[in-house]
Amino acid sequence: MLGRFFLLFATLLVLHAAFSTYEHLSHLKSLGKPEGSLPYDIVLEAIIALALGILGASLNASSLKETTWSSEMKTRSIDEMDARLGFANYVNRGRNIFS
Amino acid sequence: MSASFGSALHSLANYRAHNTRASQEVLEKGKLLLNSNAASKLGDDAWAFLEQLALAAIDVAKYDVADECIRQLAAKFPESPRVDVLTGIRMEATQPPETVLKFYEELLEADSSNAAIYKRQISVLIRTGKIEQAVLKLSEYLDTFYSDVEGWVELAELYSSCNQYTFATQALSHALLLAPQNPFYVLQFAETAYSADDIPLAVKMFMLAIDTVDRHTSDESIPTGVSIRAWYGVKLCCRVLSERSCSSASETPLPKNLNLLDELATERVLTAYSAGGTDNATGRELVFSWMGPSDRSGSRLHFVH
Numbered sequence: 001m002l003g004r005f006f007l008l009f010a011t012l013l014v015l016h017a018a019f020s021t022y023e024h025l026s027h028l029k030s031l032g033k034p035e036g037s038l039p040y041d042i043v044l045e046a047i048i049a050l051a052l053g054i055l056g057a058s059l060n061a062s063s064l065k066e067t068t069w070s071s072e073m074k075t076r077s078i079d080e081m082d083a084r085l086g087f088a089n090y091v092n093r094g095r096n097i098f099s
Numbered sequence: 100m101s102a103s104f105g106s107a108l109h110s111l112a113n114y115r116a117h118n119t120r121a122s123q124e125v126l127e128k129g130k131l132l133l134n135s136n137a138a139s140k141l142g143d144d145a146w147a148f149l150e151q152l153a154l155a156a157i158d159v160a161k162y163d164v165a166d167e168c169i170r171q172l173a174a175k176f177p178e179s180p181r182v183d184v185l186t187g188i189r190m191e192a193t194q195p196p197e198t199v200l201k202f203y204e205e206l207l208e209a210d211s212s213n214a215a216i217y218k219r220q221i222s223v224l225i226r227t228g229k230i231e232q233a234v235l236k237l238s239e240y241l242d243t244f245y246s247d248v249e250g251w252v253e254l255a256e257l258y259s260s261c262n263q264y265t266f267a268t269q270a271l272s273h274a275l276l277l278a279p280q281n282p283f284y285v286l287q288f289a290e291t292a293y294s295a296d297d298i299p300l301a302v303k304m305f306m307l308a309i310d311t312v313d314r315h316t317s318d319e320s321i322p323t324g325v326s327i328r329a330w331y332g333v334k335l336c337c338r339v340l341s342e343r344s345c346s347s348a349s350e351t352p353l354p355k356n357l358n359l360l361d362e363l364a365t366e367r368v369l370t371a372y373s374a375g376g377t378d379n380a381t382g383r384e385l386v387f388s389w390m391g392p393s394d395r396s397g398s399r400l401h402f403v404h
Contacts, residue, residue, distance in 0.1 A: 069280035070314050074324065076117075081283040083118035086218040087253050088154075089226050090188050095160035098123055 003059025010053030017045040107132060112144070115151055122158035125151060130164065146172060153185055157192050165189055184215045191219070196227045214244050221253075230261060241273075248277045252284065255291065264295030265348065282312040282325045289332055292349075299351040302336035305329045306354075321374040322367050330371075334364040334390070365390050 020042050028036045066072070107128040114125060129152035132141075141148060153168035169189060172182050183206055191199050203220045206213065217240045224233035234257050241250050251274040258267035271288040278284060289304035308329040313322070322330060337357055339345065345353075354360055369390065372383045 068315050070282075070312050070316075073280065073282055073312055076283070078283050078286075078325070080118040081281065082252075083120065084249050084253050084256075085118055085120070086215060086247075086249050087222045087225070088120070089222060090154070090157045090192055091226060092158070094122060094158045095192075098159035098161075 003056045003061075006052050006056030007060055008056075010049045010056055013045060013049035013052065017042050017049060020045070104132065104135075108141070108144075108148075111148060111151060115147060120155075120158070122155040125155035126159055126161060126164065129155065133164070133167065146175065150181070150185060154188065157188055160192070162189070162192065180210065180213045180215065183213070184219060187216065187219050191223060196223050199223055214240075214247065217244075218250070225257070230257060233257060245273075246277055248274050248284075251277070252287070255287070259291060259294070264291050267291045268295060268297075268300075280311065282308050282329075285311055286325055286329055286332075289329065293332065293336065295348070296345075297348050297351070298336050298339050298345040299347040299353050300349045302333055302340070302354060302360075303351055305332040305336065309333075322371045327368060327371045330364045330367045333360060334368065337361040337364060 021038060024039060024042065111125060111128055113119070114121060129148065132148070133152060139145070149168045149172050153165045153172070156162070156165035156168065166189070169182065169185050172179075172185065176182055187199065187203060187206070190202060200220060200223055203216050203223075206216050207220075217236070221233050221237050221240065224230075224236065234254070237250060237254050237257065241247065241254065244250065251270050255267040255270040255274065258264070258270060268288060268291050271284060271291060274284050275288060285304055285308040289301050289308055292298075292304055293301035306329075309326055312325045312329075313320075337360055340353065340357055341361070368386065372380045372386050374380075
């Protein structure tokens with residue numbers, strides 16, 4: 001939940017920084033000097049949004065799954081390894097018990 | 100109705116994934132789906148479902164359901180080897196074995212690469228009691244289709260049923276080569292070696308089974324499943340090794356520190372049985388008494404009573 005909040009806040013911050021850049025550039029264009037560096041507070045805002053976004057994405061990620069063979073084998077049972085369905089016998093007591 | 104369909108589909112898929120053969124349940128759940136013609140709505144899963152339902156129906160002798168499933172499958176997949184196998188299994192249930200074997204021979208003459216038909220032939224031979232012929236045919240089959248783990252395990256079971264435990268261990272060693280990460284086959288190998296009276300090999304393979312399944316667990320964890328069975332095996336082997344001198348047909352060396360191994364196996368099994376707290380496992384007192392006196396070196400053992 002905290003991760004999602006951070007991610008949302010970081011997205012809004014990035015959008016705000018982008019809008020501020022656009023406003024700044026149109027301001028410079030209207031003043032007639034389109035060449036100018038970006039004010040440092042917009043850059044700072046973007047970098048903070050990046051850091052917060054990374055933090056939010058990491059917190060929001062789902063929990064890690066097991067990758068080892070031994071953890072996978074712990075979920076199996078001896079019955080399914082012994083099943084050998086290719087050789088299974090279909091002529092058994094089932095016909096007398098269940099019919 | 101759709102909620103029960105969803106849960107039925109889910110449990111049927113679970114049965115398919117885990118090789119479960121709960122034929123009566125599959126039939127009950129599957130008949131609902133079949134009657135409502137959900138096969139058309141299931142997409143690709145429908146054919147696996149129909150195959151599963153057909154096999155379950157043959158198992159409990161509901162041949163009309165099985166025939167309906169096979170008819171639908173044959174309509175969708177004409178000339179398919181898998182449908183041929185299903186037809187053969189359906190024949191096995193009602194026709195005498197000679198007819199079925201002749202049918203399989205004809206199919207193999209037409210297409211000799213259909214592995215499943217060879218397996219059905221061998222299954223019919225086992226069912227009718229012709230074990231030697233079955234073993235011969237199975238060995239021939241495995242010469243061609245080496246990577247069929249199921250076949251090697253079946254061969255081992257056949258040999259074990261005739262008390263030829265050394266040959267069974269040889270067959271299982273091929274299965275271990277093909278599926279080295281599977282602790283169940285290692286356990287089966289160990290138990291077969293114990294039956295073949297090769298106790299040093301058995302104790303080595305029991306410990307390998309424990310290693311395979313518990314490689315990444317911490318020292319303080321409770322053993323479950325394969326581990327408990329393998330620790331029992333280690334305990335049995337240590338007991339036999341301390342009572343008489345054992346020679347090993349495979350010339351496996353004895354483990355060093357047999358006493359320590361014995362104590363470790365005892366401690367591990369008793370931890371597993373003492374883990375529940377107040378509601379202890381059934382048979383706990385039996386296990387304790389079977390393990391024998393626990394006052395060998397009390398400081399080392401710390402299981403909770």
